Amino acid sequence: MSASIEEQALVGPELDAADADEFSPHEGLAARICRGFSEWIVVGLVVMMGAEMLVRSVFGWSIQFSNEIGGYALVAVTFLSLASGQLLHAYHRVHFVEARLSPTGRARLRLAFDVAAFLVTAVLLAELVRFEWITFRSGDVAATSLMTPQWMPRLVMPIGTLVLAWALVRTVLADWRRVRAASGARGS
Numbered sequence: 001m002s003a004s005i006e007e008q009a010l011v012g013p014e015l016d017a018a019d020a021d022e023f024s025p026h027e028g029l030a031a032r033i034c035r036g037f038s039e040w041i042v043v044g045l046v047v048m049m050g051a052e053m054l055v056r057s058v059f060g061w062s063i064q065f066s067n068e069i070g071g072y073a074l075v076a077v078t079f080l081s082l083a084s085g086q087l088l089h090a091y092h093r094v095h096f097v098e099a100r101l102s103p104t105g106r107a108r109l110r111l112a113f114d115v116a117a118f119l120v121t122a123v124l125l126a127e128l129v130r131f132e133w134i135t136f137r138s139g140d141v142a143a144t145s146l147m148t149p150q151w152m153p154r155l156v157m158p159i160g161t162l163v164l165a166w167a168l169v170r171t172v173l174a175d176w177r178r179v180r181a182a183s184g185a186r187g188s
Contacts, residue, residue: 023178024089025170030163031083038080041073065146072153079160083167104182111175118168125165128158 027035052066085091098106136151 023174023181025087025167025174027084027087028167028170031087031167034080034160034163035084038077038084041077041080045070045073065144068142068144068146068148072148075153076156076160079156080163082160082164086164086167086171102182104179107175107178107182111172111179114168114172114175118165118172121161121165121168125158125161128161132158 048063048066048069052063055061055063098109101109132151132154135154140150142148142150
C-alpha cells in the first residue's frame with residue numbers, strides 16, 4: 001500500500017518508492033526502444049575502440065573513420081537516452097529547496113518545472129525538425145572519407161527530442177495528479 005502525502009512529507013523531498021509508483025509514469029515503449037538503441041551503440045563504441053587499439057598497437061595504423069563514427073554515436077546516445085532519464089528520475093533535483101516546501105509546494109514546483117521543460121523541449125524539437133529538413137534538402141555530406149550524408153546522423157536529434165517531449169507530457173500529467181492528491185490531502 002502506498003504512503004499518504006503526510007507520511008511522504010516525513011520522509012523528505014527525495015522521491016521515495018511510493019511516490020514513484022503512485023504518480024510517476026513508467027518508462028514507455030518509445031523510451032525503452034531508444035534506451036535499447038543507446039545501450040547497443042555504447043557496446044558498438046566499446047568494440048570499435050577495442051578494434052582501434054588493437055590495430056594501432058599491432059599494425060601501427062588507424063581506422064580512419066572511428067573518430068567520425070564515435071562522434072555520431074555520442075550524439076545518438078545523448079539524444080536517445082533523454083526520455084529514459086526523465087522517466088527513470090535520473091536527473092538532478094534541488095533538494096535544499098524542496099526540503100523547505102510542503103508536499104503541495106513540492107508537487108507544484110515539480111509541475112512548474114516539468115511544464116517549463118516541456119515548453120523548452122517543444123521549441124527545441126521544432127528547431128531540430130527545421131534543421132533536419134534544411135540538412136536533408138541541402139544534400140550536405142561529411143568532409144571525410146566516409147562522406148556520410150549529414151541528415152543521417154542528425155536524425156537522432158529530433159527523434160530523441162520527440163520521445164523526450166512525449167515523456168514530459170506523461171510526466172506533466174503525473175505531476176498534475178500529484179498536485180491534486182497533495183491539495184486534497186491538505187484540504188482534509
